[in-house]
Amino acid sequence: MKLRCTLLLLPVLYLVGCGPSENEVVVDELTGQVLEPVTTEYDMHRLLEDSDITGGQWITTAQVQAFLQQKGSYLATYKDPAWSNKTAAALIVERSKAYTISPLYMLARIQTESSLITSGTSTNLAKATGCGCPDSGGCTISYAGFGNQIECSAKKLRGYLTDLDAGRATISGWKPGVTKSTSDPCSVKPANKATAALYTYTPWVGAYAIQCGRSDIGGSSLVAVKYNQFKSEYAWGTGSTVTCYSGTVDGNVAVGVCVQSSSDGIWRQCLSDGTFTAGTTTKPTTCTASWPWCSSATLGKSVPARTCVQSSGDLQWHQCGAEGLWQSAPNAASTGSGPVGTCFATYAL
Incomplete structure (x- = not known):
């Protein structure tokens, strides 16, 4: 924790003692959220598993709604007017799954960035996932609002994973097996794609990893803490029954x-x-x-899921994925497959 000095009055003399008090409140310097005591420590090189980020596709809106109610969250009664008055639970599930991102991960991200999962107020609603809000301060207006924040967060994370799936580093240079310095700073060598993606989103290890030592920032290690906490607090199921x-x-x-x-x-x-x-x-x-089916401007028609098309707009290959969204498929021409499997059909220019 950050050291703070406290004046202690004793019977005979004044002593100045420096150190965190038992009831001290430490605020995250990045997000402004109150940090909890460190009770779990994670390996900064392997914060979460890949399946933690992309799994949970069986999680339903009803489950997320029940979890928000269990937590006494403001989000349990919130509906976003900018997204056809959809509930927060529906937006978390639908927009996460649209990019094959786990709704459970998204809950952890929201809590890390804004504390909205456990908060009974709307404070930080406009920057729920911290997406488009750089460390330097300020948030991009177009990403403001709850639904926009979920969409932005899921889309960006999918973009990072697409790069990693193709063997490339992410936009900020993170890649499994490659050592890079975080903003703490600490030298991290991600052991998997999930960890590389987390540091791309939030380039801080934070207070909850074994090796780094930072105590005044939650960072990516706090996402791991919240993910595993929320996973154990509700019967999400496995989706395999x-x-x-x-x-x-x-x-x-x-x-x-x-x-x-x-x-x-x-x-x-x-x-x-x-x-x-x-x-x-x-x-x-x-x-x-x-x-x-996905609508293709290149072909002038809609095509079934898994179809791979070379776009006339950017000349790049894309594959029709979940929720009718096109996903980058850079290897479709050579391998006949993309991020959602073997191409149902291929259309080259």
């Missing part, structure tokens, strides 16, 4: 997930018995996540 195999996705999807079939364009939803519904021409309103 019941799934449905989808040929369109070329893999299993969780109960509640909707898929627009590559064969006939019909929407089908995974049921709790491991089968899909008969299907409808319109997307069900109860989808926990979805795999729709």
Whole structure:
């Protein structure tokens, strides 16, 4: 903790003692949030596992809503008018899954940056995930607002992982197996993609890692603390009990997930018995996540999930992914696959 000096009055003389008091409150110099006592220490080279960042795709809006209520969070009753009055829980789940980012990780990120998961007030709502808010101060206006913050955070993290999946370093130079200095400063050699991505987002080790020694900043190590704390505080499940195999996705999807079939364009939803519904021409309103066709300006039409297209706009390859979003697929031309699997079809210029 930061040392502070306290004047101690004794019967005979005055003594000046320096050191953190038992009830001292230490505020994170980056986020302004109150830091909790260090009770868990993480390896700064391996803060989280890759599956911690990208897993949890079975987590539902109902589960996140229940967790927010359990925590007495202001977010439990919040709806974002800029996002069609969607609830905070819906935005956390939908926007995280749109980029194959774990909603549980997003909860940890929100708590680290703004304390909104446990706060009963709206303080810091506009900068919930700290996205677009550099250490130098100030936040980008276009990222202000809860829904925008979730979207920004998930999209940026997916971008970092896309670079790492392709064997490249992230935009700020982080890469597994490569030593780089954090802002603490400490020399860190990320052991996996998750840790490299975390330091790209927040280049501070912080107070909760074994090796660094920083005590006045939460940093990326606090994300690990919150992730594992939240993981143990609620029965999130494993998502492995019941799934449905989808040929369109070329893999299993969780109960509640909707898929627009590559064969006939019909929407089908995974049921709790491991089968899909008969299907409808319109997307069900109860989808926990979805795999729709993606609209391609290059082709002038929509194409099924996993389709790979070389864009006429930037000449780069992209693949149709979850929620109808195009993801960078730099190796599609040579490998026939992208971030969501084997290309359903390929379209080169």
